[in-house]
Amino acid sequence: MMPLTMAKAGEANIIKKVGGKEETRRFLENLGFVIGGLVTVVSEINGNMIVNVKESRVAINKDMANKIMV
Template sequence: MPLSMADLGEQFLIKKIAGNEEVRRFLENLGFVSGAQVTLVSKISGNVIVQIKESRVAVSREMAQKIIV
């Protein structure tokens, strides 16, 4: 399921990053790689804030749709 549909407060493992090469590289630089653990902290209008690798990162709805957990 896409990260944008995940429940608040739950931990997930990233299974896959969809999208073109530029999008995948951008998300990879933020720490979103297959096998990484993410926790959904907040969700506002589809945009999400996640805890990943000791950091909190805000991701737009479009980008969150490309992160499969």
């Protein structure tokens, strides 16, 4: 298991865990980051990421990406 920030661009990963406070987890789940879901990194700039999750592109910052374990 590793944080999403360490995933390579273009590589599909399965979400294994979503960490953080309750409100942070709920926010990420509403964006589509659920356990067992697929997430693909589109691009990464200074740790901030654009990812494909549930047929949508989502931009998340480094702190949020570190809470998503793949």
